[in-house]
Amino acid sequence: MSAIILRTARDGDLQGIVRLLADDPLGRDRERYAVPLPDGYGQAFAAIAASPNDTLLVAVQRARTGEKVVGVLQLTVIPSLTYQGRPRAQIEGVRVATEQRNAGLGARMFRWAITRAKKAGCHMVQLTTDKRRPDAHRFYEKLGFAPSHEGMKLRLD
Amino acid sequence: MSAIILRTARDGDLQGIVRLLADDPLGRDRERYAVPLPDGYGQAFAAIAASPNDTLLVAVQRARTGEKVVGVLQLTVIPSLTYQGRPRAQIEGVRVATEQRNAGLGARMFRWAITRAKKAGCHMVQLTTDKRRPDAHRFYEKLGFAPSHEGMKLRLD
Numbered sequence: 001m002s003a004i005i006l007r008t009a010r011d012g013d014l015q016g017i018v019r020l021l022a023d024d025p026l027g028r029d030r031e032r033y034a035v036p037l038p039d040g041y042g043q044a045f046a047a048i049a050a051s052p053n054d055t056l057l058v059a060v061q062r063a064r065t066g067e068k069v070v071g072v073l074q075l076t077v078i079p080s081l082t083y084q085g086r087p088r089a090q091i092e093g094v095r096v097a098t099e100q101r102n103a104g105l106g107a108r109m110f111r112w113a114i115t116r117a118k119k120a121g122c123h124m125v126q127l128t129t130d131k132r133r134p135d136a137h138r139f140y141e142k143l144g145f146a147p148s149h150e151g152m153k154l155r156l157d
Numbered sequence: 158m159s160a161i162i163l164r165t166a167r168d169g170d171l172q173g174i175v176r177l178l179a180d181d182p183l184g185r186d187r188e189r190y191a192v193p194l195p196d197g198y199g200q201a202f203a204a205i206a207a208s209p210n211d212t213l214l215v216a217v218q219r220a221r222t223g224e225k226v227v228g229v230l231q232l233t234v235i236p237s238l239t240y241q242g243r244p245r246a247q248i249e250g251v252r253v254a255t256e257q258r259n260a261g262l263g264a265r266m267f268r269w270a271i272t273r274a275k276k277a278g279c280h281m282v283q284l285t286t287d288k289r290r291p292d293a294h295r296f297y298e299k300l301g302f303a304p305s306h307e308g309m310k311l312r313l314d
Contacts, residue, residue, distance in 0.1 A: 021239060030240050040242030047236035047244070051210060053237060078212060079204035082250045083176060083187050085197030087204070090247070093239050114311070123314050128285060128306035140309050142219050148287035149308025152297050154271070157280050 004070060004105060007085065009056040014045050020095045025034050026130060027095070047138030053077045057112060059096075059105055070097040071105050075113045077120045089117035091127040094136075110143055126151075161227060161262060165271050166213040171202050173226030174215065175253045183287060184252070199237075211236045214269060216253075216262055226252040228262050234277045246274035248284040264305045267300055284309075 007144050009017065018041050022031035047053045051109045059071030062132050073094040080085050091113055128151030129136045136148065166174065174197050179188035188193050194292045216228030233247045248270055253263045274282050285308030286293045294304065 010255070017238060029211065032241055033310065038241055041238060042242070044236055044238050044242030044244070051236055053210065055240075067230075072238075074235075074237065076233075076235050078247070078249065079201055079208055080231065080249060081174060081198060081205070081213075081229075082184070082188055082199050084195055085199070085201030092235065092237060092245075106174060110197070114313070118313055123311065125311045126285065126309065128283065128308050130306055136309060137309075142313065145309035145311045147307045147309050149287055149310060150161070150182070150294060150304045151285050151306025151308035152283065152294075152302035152304050152305060154282045154302045155280065156271070156275055156282065 003060050004050070004061050004100070006057060006059050006071075006109060009045075009058045009072070012047070013058050013067075013069055014041060016058075016060075016067075017072050020072055020097060021083070023098065024095060026132070048074065049063070054150070055116065056108060059100075059109055061100075063084055070100045071109050072093065073109050073113060075116060077122060083123050086123045087121055089113070089120065089122040091125060094127075106139060107143065138157045161216050161257070162215060163216050163228075163266060165231070166202075166215045168202070170215050170217070170224075170226055171198060173217075173224075174229050176255060177226055177229055178250065180255065181252055183289070183301050194202050205231065210236070212273065213265060216257075216266055218257075225260075227257045228252065228266050230270060232273060234274070234279060240280050243280045244278055246270070246277065246279040248282060249285075263296060263298065281309045 018033050018037055020032035048056050053076055055075045057073050058069050060067040061070045074092045076090045077087050095148050160234045169203050175190050175194055178184050179190035204214050210233055214230045217224040218227045231250045231253050234244050236244050
């Protein structure tokens with residue numbers, strides 16, 4: 001097994017990130033992995049890089065042939081008036097490569113994100129998870145997340 | 158009845174916003190409304206104003222004696238790789254003054270936020286709502302929100 005390291009994403013990771021987002025039961029219908037990538041991905045990557053409140057974390061596996069993206073998550077620090085003006089952290093777009101599941105990588109990525117959220121003064125980390133992903137719920141509950149809220153979505157398209 | 162207008166928040170609104178956040182069954186324990194306000198609120202207000210992705214909406218009632226904040230909501234545009242790189246909008250910190258409930262003000266505030274989210278290219282507006290607020294769920298469902306996700310929270314304090 002080669003080492004997996006966690007770091008913030010670089011331009012060269014985008015192709016691997018989108019491949020990972022598309023290789024998912026729900027992502028399959030939503031994403032479009034092609035070479036070259038549809039323009040929207042590059043624009044979003046640049047917008048995330050330009051936002052001081054957003055961080056894109058990748059887990060990359062190092063092999064002799066190069067690096068492979070095997071995990072991704074996005075951390076957003078939301079400045080907030082509630083709770084006496086303390087920011088909250090939100091996590092979106094979590095994916096772990098199929099072959100890396102149940103090996104502790106997701107928990108490692110979350111520890112990284114939680115540490116970063118604490119450093120930013122956040123009192124809370126929050127996320128929503130599709131009710132069709134029961135495995136994900138169990139994973140988050142093991143990390144200490146409580147399903148105290150309804151996650152409500154309004155599609156605009 | 159005096160006219161209620163919607164606009165982005167200004168410095169002079171902060172006192173009224175915090176009064177509103179504190180006048181709420183759940184907010185009562187979390188907030189601290191005092192004159193002068195605890196420093197955290199001013200710092201958060203400045204952070205929101207400085208963030209190009211965040212907008213604080215207020216509903217103010219105009220009377221001869223001045224303006225009164227009767228509604229507040231925060232809209233965050235989150236740049237995102239998922240859904241082929243389209244941003245999503247998030248709404249937090251929604252409060253409507255008790256005396257203005259069930260009079261359509263909340264729906265007006267949401268229409269304002271949804272219009273703004275569309276202009277920013279968002280494909281979705283999302284929020285989480287405490288499971289102890291059943292009235293809020295009904296309100297969001299009437300606006301078209303679907304409770305498709307679990308809203309999970311991890312407290313860091």
